[in-house]
Amino acid sequence: MTPEDAYSIRVISDVKLNENGLMYVETEIRNHDYYSMLFSNDKKVISGHISLPSYYNGYLYYVKGKKEKHLIRKKEYGIEEDLLSLRSISNYTFHRKGILILGEEKINSKTPFSTTKRKYRFDSRGLLRSRQSLFIFDGELRKLVSGDFDVTDVSTNGERVVISATIDDDDFGIANVYEVNVDTGEIHKISEGKGTVEAVAVNKKGEVAFLGQREGLxxxxxxxIFFPEKGKSVICGKTCGNFVLTDIFDGTKIRIIYDDVVYTLGQEGGETHLYKVLDDAEKITSGQISVRGFDYYNGKLAYFYSTPTKPSILKFEDKEVDPNQGIKSITPVKVNHHIEGWAMISSNNSPTILFIHGGPHMAYGYAYFIEFQFFASNGFNVIYCNPRGSKGYGEEFAKGCVGDWGGKDMQDILDFTRKVIEDFKLNGKIGITGGSYGGFMTNWIITRTDLFSAAISERSISNLVSMCGTSDIGFWFNAIEAGIEDPWNKEGMEKLMTLSPIYHVSNVKTPLMLIHGENDYRCPIEQAEQYFLALRSKGVEAELVRYPGESHEHARKGKPDFMVDRLRRKLEWFSLHLYSKK
Known part of the structure; x- marks a missing residue:
C-alpha cells in the first residue's frame, strides 16, 4: 500500500432524515483536495465543498464553500439561492421567525490585533478576531447572541430556543445552557453548576436536555445527559459521547436529539454505541463498532459507524451502504492484558510499531485507522492500547494519569508492549510513535528506556513550562493535568519541569523524528523545536519536519498532500531504523 492508496477512501458524514427520506454526505480526496458529494435517497444531487444538508418546507438547504461558507437553498430542480455567507457556519436550525445560525463573521487578518484575555487564539481558528455567535436570518442576517465568548450549540422546537455558550468563563471553556428570546436576544440561564456542554436539544414539548459534565475543570x-429542568442526569456506558480516535476525515461532532427520549452516543471501552435515554440509558446498537454520527426523525433512525477494517458504513432500516467495498484491511486481535489493547501481527520476525493515543483522555478502539492499516500492509506489526488516563473505562481510570504523566500510564504502555512481545514471540526491532499527549509520551519514554530502536513524535510536548505560555489551553490544562495550583510559582514550575521530557533529554539515545504543523496552537511548534535542538546538541540522531499552515489536526484533516507526505516520511524513517541490522 502506498500513502496515496491509504487515503483513497470515502467517508460518510452529515446523515439527515426528513419526510422525503435520507440524505448524507460522502467525502473523498480528489485532485489533492477534499471533495464531497451529497446523496438523497442514494442519488447524488450536489458535489463540491458541501456539508450540513437539511430539508425544510420543500427546500433543500446545505452549506457550501471552502474558505468562506455560504448557506444555500434550492428546490429539487431549481437553481441555487445563496442566502448568506459567513467566515464559518457550524450549525443551523429552523425557527418560525427565521433560520438560526451558529457562525463566525468574516475578518481582516491583516490588521493589528490586541487582547487582554488569556484565551486569545485557538487551534484551527487562529487569533480570535471573531467569535462564534448566534444569528437569525429572516431575509436579512442579524446577531442574536454575541460577545467575547463562543455560542457552541443551538436547538429549537420552532418556538423555544436554547443555546450553549462560554459566557461565564470563556478563558477556560466553561459553558452553560441558556434560553434565548428571539425578539430581543435576551438570555436566561437554565443549567446549574460549572462544567462543559458538548450539545443541547429541545423536544417538541419544549423540554431541554444537554450532554456534558458539571465537575468544573x-x-x-x-x-x-442532563435534564436541567427536571433535576436529573443519566450516563451512557462509561461516558456519553465518543472519545474513540480515528484518523478518517469525516469531521464529526457530538450531538444529541430529543424526541420523546434522547438519542445520543455512549462509549464503553473501545466501543461506541447509540443509546436511548430517559429514566435510564438503553443501548440500541451492538458489536465491535464505533458509531460516529446519527439522525432520528418520525420514528426512524439512521447512523454511520466505523470498524477496524471498514472506514465508514451507513445503516438505515435494513440497508447498509459501504462506500469502500473493495478495500483490503487487516483485522486486529485483542490482547489479553489488564488494560485493553490490540495487535495487528504480520509475522514474529517483522519490526513492530507501538502507537500511543493523544488526549490523554481519549482512547483507541473499534474504529478504522488509516495509519494502522498502512503500516500493517507494509509488513510492520502494529500494536496499540488504552493506558490509565483513557476514557471509556470510568472516571477513576481516566483520572489515573493526572499529576503523574509518564508514571503509571507509561508503565501500562511498557507492560502492554512486553506482553505483546511475549505472547506473539516477536523478534524484530520496535519503534514508537504518537501525537499530542502521545507525542509527549514518545518523547518521555525514550528518556526512560532504550527498548525502542526508533521513534516519531508528532504535534508533541517537550516542555510543560513553556507550553503554559504558548498553548491555547496550556495555561490551565497543564496545571490541572500536573495536579498543581499555580504553574507560575516556583513549586509549580519545578513540578512541570520534572514532568517534561526536555528536563531528561540527556538520557536519550533513540533516533527521533519530530513532525509538527507550524500553525499548531494546541501544542505549539516551539515544543518540537527545542527538543530537536537539544537532541542535536547532544549528538542524538534527530530530524524535524515542519508543515506550513498546518494546525494540531494536520494528521486527521490537514492538507491532503501533506498527509501523504507525512506517511511516506514515517515509513522511510521506520524502515531505515527498524529493518537495519545495526
Missing part, C-alpha cells in the same frame, strides 16, 4: 470527567 476536569478533562477526565465522564459526560452525562
Amino acid at each position: 476536569s478533562p477526565w470527567a465522564s459526560n452525562r
